[in-house]
Amino acid sequence: MGSRMKVCVQGLGYIGLPTAAMMALAGHEVVGYDVDARLLQSLENGAPHVKEEPVRALVVGALNGGHLTLSDTLPADAEAYIVCVPTPTIDHKPDLSFVQAASSAVAPLLRAGDLLIVESTVPPGTMDRVVVPALLAAGVDPDTIAIAHCPERVIPGAIVKELRENSRVIGGRKPGDAERARTLYATFTSGAIFTTDTVTAELVKVIENTYRDVNIAFANELALLSEELGVDAHEAIALANNHPRVNILSPGPGVGGHCIPVDPHFLSNANPFVTELIQTARRINERMPHVVVRRIGEYLAPRSGARIAILGAAYKANVDDTRESPTERLEELLHERGYTTTVFDPVAERYRGMLSASLEDALRDADAVVLMVGHDAFAELDPAAIGPLLRRRLLIDTRAFLPAERWAAAGFDVYTLGGKRRDPLHFVTAS
Numbered sequence: 019m020g021s022r023m024k025v026c027v028q029g030l031g032y033i034g035l036p037t038a039a040m041m042a043l044a045g046h047e048v049v050g051y052d053v054d055a056r057l058l059q060s061l062e063n064g065a066p067h068v069k070e071e072p073v074r075a076l077v078v079g080a081l082n083g084g085h086l087t088l089s090d091t092l093p094a095d096a097e098a099y100i101v102c103v104p105t106p107t108i109d110h111k112p113d114l115s116f117v118q119a120a121s122s123a124v125a126p127l128l129r130a131g132d133l134l135i136v137e138s139t140v141p142p143g144t145m146d147r148v149v150v151p152a153l154l155a156a157g158v159d160p161d162t163i164a165i166a167h168c169p170e171r172v173i174p175g176a177i178v179k180e181l182r183e184n185s186r187v188i189g190g191r192k193p194g195d196a197e198r199a200r201t202l203y204a205t206f207t208s209g210a211i212f213t214t215d216t217v218t219a220e221l222v223k224v225i226e227n228t229y230r231d232v233n234i235a236f237a238n239e240l241a242l243l244s245e246e247l248g249v250d251a252h253e254a255i256a257l258a259n260n261h262p263r264v265n266i267l268s269p270g271p272g273v274g275g276h277c278i279p280v281d282p283h284f285l286s287n288a289n290p291f292v293t294e295l296i297q298t299a300r301r302i303n304e305r306m307p308h309v310v311v312r313r314i315g316e317y318l319a320p321r322s323g324a325r326i327a328i329l330g331a332a333y334k335a336n337v338d339d340t341r342e343s344p345t346e347r348l349e350e351l352l353h354e355r356g357y358t359t360t361v362f363d364p365v366a367e368r369y370r371g372m373l374s375a376s377l378e379d380a381l382r383d384a385d386a387v388v389l390m391v392g393h394d395a396f397a398e399l400d401p402a403a404i405g406p407l408l409r410r411r412l413l414i415d416t417r418a419f420l421p422a423e424r425w426a427a428a429g430f431d432v433y434t435l436g437g438k439r440r441d442p443l444h445f446v447t448a449s
């Protein structure tokens with residue numbers, strides 16, 4: 019196309035914001051709209067709340083460049099409206115109220131020939147059953163506008179790179195709609211753009227995250243089995259992954275974030291009877307914090323007054339996001355069993371529980387150190403310096419992240435989730 023469009027991005031969260039900035043830097047006139055006045059104020063102040071530095075730089079660049087403006091009202095004169103609002107679950111059921119509200123809000127502004135794109139991850143069928151009805155309810159004839167679903171696919175930690183380079187899947191409601199959206203996306207992404215219908219695009223996005231959840235559940239199952247067999251699951255998985263058609267992910271203390279633990283429910287909720295694998299995978303991953311608690315209990319009895327220092331509150335390494343963090347669940351379970359906890363995280367700032375002000379504060383007089391997140395900042399921890407702060411030298415490494423031999427040499431008992439146990443639990447022999 020090359021021609022500039024007037025675009026409105028509705029919802030300036032972790033996807034809408036960089037997408038708006040990227041489009042503005044590609045030369046489009048972009049209005050970023052959000053209902054959260056504090057968020058808009060923070061963006062005006064240089065976006066200090068955005069911790070992923072390349073994203074912050076992109077946003078500041080776009081705002082300074084003048085093609086990205088912020089607004090607390092939806093502009094009436096955009097040619098393309100892009101919905102980037104959250105789709106959480108409540109009791110494992112999708113909550114589509116934000117998508118519905120966003121569609122209803124934009125409906126009265128749509129004119130014939132406009133383009134409406136939903137980027138939010140949604141259960142298959144949402145475009146037809148929620149978005150289009152919201153337009154109809156506002157008196158909009160959906161056949162007069164182009165409607166597409168273009169799910170975001172970028173991973174926190176590499177958002178800018180992936181926005182530029184990842185391929186995209188765009189589902190159009192009627193012939194020509196996906197092409198209209200492709201023209202816009204092709205101005206800022208170098209990745210391939212595949213077009214299909216809306217429900218296929220909806221399904222593809224949810225499948226991607228569900229595939230990851232199932233794969234991690236498999237890795238977690240292998241970790242528990244390997245412990246019983248006296249095998250290091252990490253070594254076994256790495257060796258299996260040398261096979262050209264095998265790619266198993268890594269075991270860990272649970273699956274967090276606002277995407278992977280949520281999206282599989284969009285499928286299992288659609289039909290519980292044909293989604294047994296998906297549901298089982300979810301259960302396996304949800305059980306992992308319980309496994310960590312059980313392992314801690316092998317060293318430190320529940321209700322013994324033991325104090326557990328947890329390293330990492332984020333849902334994964336090197337991000338500040340703590341949503342659905344396995345640490346939060348671990349703390350709950352530990353408290354139920356009478357342990358006391360401290361949590362230190364040098365990357366995350368906002369956490370539902372309490373964060374210790376310093377590593378030393380978290381570690382002082384603890385009976386165990388539990389590594390929950392492999393932040394780069396933890397790689398250099400010195401066990402010889404940490405040991406004297408503790409009441410007991412015990413390391414529970416749920417990510418196989420710290421050098422076990424070095425910690426053992428400093429006098430620590432070391433348990434690594436999925437690691438080789440010297441005392442395999444129950445070695446199973448064929449009968």
Ligand code: SAJ
Binds near residue numbers: 139270274
């Ligand atoms: N995890 C493991 N083992 C692994 C990999 C991850 O236990 O081998 C855990 C992490 O520690 C974390 C959780 O899984 O708690 C999820 O992390 P992640 O890095 O797998 O994914 P997210 O949630 O950060 O981002 C995902 C991405 N989806 C895919 O890779 C298919 C991203 O591309 C999506 O855009 C994003 O979800 C989203 O917003 O949907």
